[in-house]
Amino acid sequence: MNSKTKDCLSKTYRDWLWVILVLAAFLGGYSTYFILEHHSSSPEPATQSVQHHEKPKIELQTASQRRIDVPLLTPWLAPIVWDGTFDEDILNEQFQGRNITIGVTIFAIKKYVIFLKLFLETAEKHFMVGYKVNYYVFTDRPNDVPKIPLQEGRKIITLVVQNYSRWQDISMHRMEMISNYCHQLFFKDVDYLVCLDVDMKFNDHVGVEMLSDLVGTLHPGFYGASRETFTYERRPKSQAYIPRGKGDYYYMGGFFGGKVQQVYKLTKACHEAMLIDKSNRIEAVWHDESHLNKYLFLHKPTKVLPPEYMWDKQLLGWPAFLRKMRMLAVPKNHAKIRNK
Amino acid sequence: MRWRSMLLAAITLTLLSIFLVICSMKLPATEEKKFRPFPQLLYPQPKLLEQQRKDVLTLTPWLAPIVSEGTFNSELLNNAYRPLNLTIGVTAFAVGKYTRFVRRFLESAEEFFMQGFQVNYYIFTDDPEAIPHVPLRPGRNLSVIPIQGFSHWEEISMRRMESINKFIASRGHREVDYLYCLDIDMVFWNPWGAETLGDLVAAIHPGYFTVPRWQFPYERRPLSTAFVADGEGDFYYGGAVFGGRVERVYEFTGGCHMAILADKANGIMAAWQEESHLNRRFISHKPSKVLSPEYLWDDRKPQPPSLKLIRFSTLDKDSMNLKN
Numbered sequence: 001m002n003s004k005t006k007d008c009l010s011k012t013y014r015d016w017l018w019v020i021l022v023l024a025a026f027l028g029g030y031s032t033y034f035i036l037e038h039h040s041s042s043p044e045p046a047t048q049s050v051q052h053h054e055k056p057k058i059e060l061q062t063a064s065q066r067r068i069d070v071p072l073l074t075p076w077l078a079p080i081v082w083d084g085t086f087d088e089d090i091l092n093e094q095f096q097g098r099n100i101t102i103g104v105t106i107f108a109i110k111k112y113v114i115f116l117k118l119f120l121e122t123a124e125k126h127f128m129v130g131y132k133v134n135y136y137v138f139t140d141r142p143n144d145v146p147k148i149p150l151q152e153g154r155k156i157i158t159l160v161v162q163n164y165s166r167w168q169d170i171s172m173h174r175m176e177m178i179s180n181y182c183h184q185l186f187f188k189d190v191d192y193l194v195c196l197d198v199d200m201k202f203n204d205h206v207g208v209e210m211l212s213d214l215v216g217t218l219h220p221g222f223y224g225a226s227r228e229t230f231t232y233e234r235r236p237k238s239q240a241y242i243p244r245g246k247g248d249y250y251y252m253g254g255f256f257g258g259k260v261q262q263v264y265k266l267t268k269a270c271h272e273a274m275l276i277d278k279s280n281r282i283e284a285v286w287h288d289e290s291h292l293n294k295y296l297f298l299h300k301p302t303k304v305l306p307p308e309y310m311w312d313k314q315l316l317g318w319p320a321f322l323r324k325m326r327m328l329a330v331p332k333n334h335a336k337i338r339n340k
Numbered sequence: 341m342r343w344r345s346m347l348l349a350a351i352t353l354t355l356l357s358i359f360l361v362i363c364s365m366k367l368p369a370t371e372e373k374k375f376r377p378f379p380q381l382l383y384p385q386p387k388l389l390e391q392q393r394k395d396v397l398t399l400t401p402w403l404a405p406i407v408s409e410g411t412f413n414s415e416l417l418n419n420a421y422r423p424l425n426l427t428i429g430v431t432a433f434a435v436g437k438y439t440r441f442v443r444r445f446l447e448s449a450e451e452f453f454m455q456g457f458q459v460n461y462y463i464f465t466d467d468p469e470a471i472p473h474v475p476l477r478p479g480r481n482l483s484v485i486p487i488q489g490f491s492h493w494e495e496i497s498m499r500r501m502e503s504i505n506k507f508i509a510s511r512g513h514r515e516v517d518y519l520y521c522l523d524i525d526m527v528f529w530n531p532w533g534a535e536t537l538g539d540l541v542a543a544i545h546p547g548y549f550t551v552p553r554w555q556f557p558y559e560r561r562p563l564s565t566a567f568v569a570d571g572e573g574d575f576y577y578g579g580a581v582f583g584g585r586v587e588r589v590y591e592f593t594g595g596c597h598m599a600i601l602a603d604k605a606n607g608i609m610a611a612w613q614e615e616s617h618l619n620r621r622f623i624s625h626k627p628s629k630v631l632s633p634e635y636l637w638d639d640r641k642p643q644p645p646s647l648k649l650i651r652f653s654t655l656d657k658d659s660m661n662l663k664n
Contacts, residue, residue, distance in 0.1 A: 072398050075386050075413035076420060077405040077535060077629070087401035094402060094626065209403060227385040248386050300420060303403070 070306070070321055074248065078212075080304045083323040086209045092130070095208040101132040102211075103190035103260075105178055106198040108137055109163045109170045113144040115198045115330060120148045120156070122202035126326070129207070134190055138177055157185075171253070172274055172288045179267035186260045193263040196327075197254030200310070204326040212303035214258040214266070216296045220307035220316055222250035233290040238282050239273035240290035242297055251296050253289030255310045255327070258302070266295050383413055395646050400574065400630060406544075408632035409648040412535045418456060421534040427458040428537075429516030429586070431504050432524040434463055435489050435496045439470035441525045441655065446474040446482070448528035452651070455533065460516055463524075464503055497579075497613045498600050505593040513586055520583035521593075522652075530634075530651040538629030540588045542622050543581035543636040546653075550644075551576070559616040564608050565599040566616040568623065577622050578636045579615030581652070584628070595621050 067084045074080065104123070108116050120135060127133065132153040137145055140163040150156065161177055164170045178186075178195060186193055192211050222230055230250040233240035257263060270291040277284060284290035308322060312329040392398075393410045400406060430449070434442050442463060453459065459480040463471055466489030476482060487503055490496050504512075504521055512519060518537055548556055556576040558568035583589060596617040603610060610616035637643075637653035 066397070068394050071387060071392065073392075073405050073411050075383070076416055077407065077412050079399055079403040079405060081403065085399055085401075086403050090402045090626070245382060 074300070074304055076300045078300065078302050078304050080218075080306055081209050081309075082306050083308060088205075088207060088209065091208050095131070095211070098191075099132075100191040100211075101134060101189065102128050103134045103136055103186055103193045105136045105138065105174075105181075105193060105195045107170065107174050107177075108139045108141075108145070108198050109161070110140065112198055113139060113141050115200075115332075116144075117146045117148065118201045118330060119196075119198055120146070120150075124148065124151055124154070126202035126204060127206050129205075131208070136181070136185070138174075168283070168287050175267045175271040175274065175288055175291070179264055179271055182260060182264040182267070186264070190260060192257060193260050194257035195255070195263065195267075199330050199332055200254070200327050201330055202326065203328045204308075204324045206309065206326050210257075210303065210305055210309070212258060212301075214262040214296075214299065214301045215256060215303045215305060216249070216251040216292075216301040217255040217305040217309050218307050219250045219252040220311050223307050225250070230293075231286055231290075232293055233284040233286070235282065237280060238284050238290070239276050240284040240294040242294055247293070247297055248300070249304065251289075251293050251301075252310050253286065253292050255305065256292060256296075266292070266299070269295055383416060396632065400626070402626050404538075404626065404628050404630050406630045406632055407535050408634055414531065414533050414535060417534040417537075421537060422456050425458070426517040426537075427460060427515065428454050429460045429462060429512060429519040431462045431464065431500075431507065431519065431521045433487075433496065433500055433503070434465045434467075434471065434524045435487070436466065436493075438524055439465060439467055442470075443472045443474055444527050444655065445522075445524050446472075446476075450474070450477055450480070452528035452530060453532050455531065457534075462507065462512075464500075464507075494609065494613050498609075501593045501597040501600060501614050501617070505590060505597055508586055508590040508593070513590065516586050518583065519586045519589045520581070521589065523580035523654075525655050526580065526652055527655055528652050530649050532635065532651050536583075536629070536631060536635065538584055538627070540584040540592065540625065540627045541582060541629045541631060542575075542577040542618075542627035543631040544633050545576045545578035546633040546636055546638045546641060548576035549633050556619075557612055557616075558619055559610040559612075561608065563606060564610050564616070565602045566610040566620040568620055573619070573623055574626070575630065577615075577619055577627075577630075579612070579618050580654075581631065581636045582618060592621060592625065595625070 067082050070080070070082050072080055072082065072085055079085070104127070106116075106119065116137065123133075123135070129151070133155075135154070135156045136159055137156060138159045138161050139145060140161060142158050142160050145156065145158050148156070159177075159181065164173060174195070178193070194210075194215075227247045227250075228244060230242075230247055232242040232247055232250070234244070235241060236243075256266070258266075270288060273291050273294070274284075274288070308324045308326050310327050310329075311322065311325045313325065314329070314331055318325075393408060396406070396408055398406050398408070398411050405411065430453070432442075432445060446461065449459075449461070457479075461476075461480070461482045462485055463482065464485045464487045465471055466487055468484045468486050471484050474482070485503075485507065487499075490499065500521070504519075508519070520536075520541075553573045553576075554570060556568075556573055558573060558576070559566035561567060582592070584592070596614060599617045599620065600610075600614065632647075634647060634649050634651045637647070637650045639650075639653045639655070643650065
């Protein structure tokens with residue numbers, strides 16, 4: 001190949017390179033624009049002669065950056081509360097005027113009292129900051145409840161309850177205890193109830209964006225999994241039975257909540273279902289969590305919390321869709337802690 | 341002899357039908373104490389790794405869903421709400437010449453609006469004789485509510501808030517659970533169902549959903565109670581569709597009415613009458629659910645690709661001819 005041809009060729013290559021680069025830049029810009037903005041072929045307002053000089057787009061000045069990588073709504077139009085989809089200021093403005101009190105139920109039975117300190121300290125930093133909060137600590141060891149400095153408007157109420165020898169029984173009886181205390185305490189004292197596992201810590205903001213009539217949280221271990229793999233109770237004999245081919249999500253037993261009236265209905269229904277199962281000599285595969293899943297399948301939650309609200313970093317790492325880890329599992333030795 | 345064979349046949353038929361009924365029934369096991377009915381509905385698993393509609397906004401920053409085709413499963417929603425035995429109310433004002441729209445409104449509503457629910461239509465009119473008799477499905481009723489007519493259409497429009505508010509106080513709160521306040525000069529073209537139910541519901545005005553908010557036709561004179569400053573506002577909502585739980589609609593219309601009265605006392609009328617006041621109020625009392633322009637369309641506008649379905653839209657008419 002002589003030098004003249006070589007020059008011609010390299011020139012052609014360069015031209016083509018420029019064309020490709022320009023095209024790529026154009027496509028990149030256009031596709032971003034197309035995905036983020038809303039087009040209309042004819043944007044004139046119905047009655048006014050306002051001039052439009054720019055390409056029209058949907059614009060919500062108050063919006064935080066949008067998420068397109070995850071679903072924002074369930075098929076029954078309950079929001080899935082992902083980071084980036086809500087504006088904290090707007091929500092706080094809506095809730096501050098209502099003078100609400102949020103109740104938190106946690107069960108620290110037997111050795112689980114050791115989790116209280118970290119839970120409460122991190123809750124003070126991240127949970128419903130600026131709002132009135134009542135921590136209801138259900139325990140059989142009231143003297144082991146730590147004294148934690150609390151923000152104004154927040155208090156710890158210790159409720160002494162019996163323990164059970166099996167950890168499964170402790171877990172399941174939470175439903176009964178919560179529903180019992182609704183009449184005694186919760187209806188009067190709080191507007192919303194959040195029922196949490198105690199072996200967790202708050203790691204990031206958890207606020208009023210999560211409040212709604214009935215709230216369930218997506219179990220981090222089943223996010224994105226096919227519903228055939230969900231560990232629903234599959235034996236028809238149990239009240240928690242959900243057949244194959246049915247079900248929306250797999251919800252976490254350790255994080256649910258809502259208005260007191262709704263939580264009362266849920267906990268009462270689950271407790272009664274567990275009593276029926278007991279009389280039929282069957283125990284659901286994941287205990288109260290199985291019954292919770294059955295209840296939330298039949299009574300769809302009005303808000304669903306994504307796995308940001310309940311994550312296990314050790315087991316599950318840090319995938320791309322997870323922008324925040326709001327609550328994390330505290331590593332523990334299961335054998336040592338349970339049944340002690 | 342004939343009697344005997346007839347009797348035999350009757351007994352056999354009875355036994356056969358009992359047998360069939362028993363076979364189709366689920367015999368409870370002797371130990372089971374309670375049987376909860378299980379929903380028969382089958383639907384695909386909700387996807388968690390992708391969004392249904394990427395081309396439109398589906399959630400407001402205060403977590404109110406924006407309802408459009410593809411974001412919801414209507415069967416699921418109807419199944420969830422129908423057993424609750426709700427009564428849905430609709431108010432519509434047919435004053436003066438607007439009575440001519442009642443027939444088409446009602447006929448199309450009978451086909452598409454809240455199928456399977458108990459519905460009460462309340463037509464407010466100054467000419468009850470002019471309201472046509474439209475056959476309604478079972479469980480659906482029509483009430484004609486006489487009101488005073490006014491010479492100026494603006495006055496008629498603005499008085500709606502007061503009329504609805506008074507109506508709820510006297511009758512509405514007893515008769516309905518949810519109430520929608522709709523314009524009468526509109527037609528239903530596609531299903532409008534339980535996906536629209538919510539505590540307080542607004543609809544995006546079809547003329548402004550692609551427009552930046554500084555161009556929204558808010559009332560811009562500070563003297564008016566409907567005044568919206570620059571930098572304020574979320575969407576421009578249409579006055580032709582709003583609703584929600586009857587208690588919330590009562591509060592909302594009451595608030596708008598008071599604001600309209602205050603303006604009257606100051607000798608000012610908002611740019612778009614009660615629509616301006618509605619928009620002002622929806623900024624401070626944000627809707628819990630927002631309906632996309634599918635639920636409030638203007639047939640004069642070309643349909644953009646993002647609009648998959650038109651459910652409720654204006655009737656093409658010469659509006660100037662009709663007003664006054």
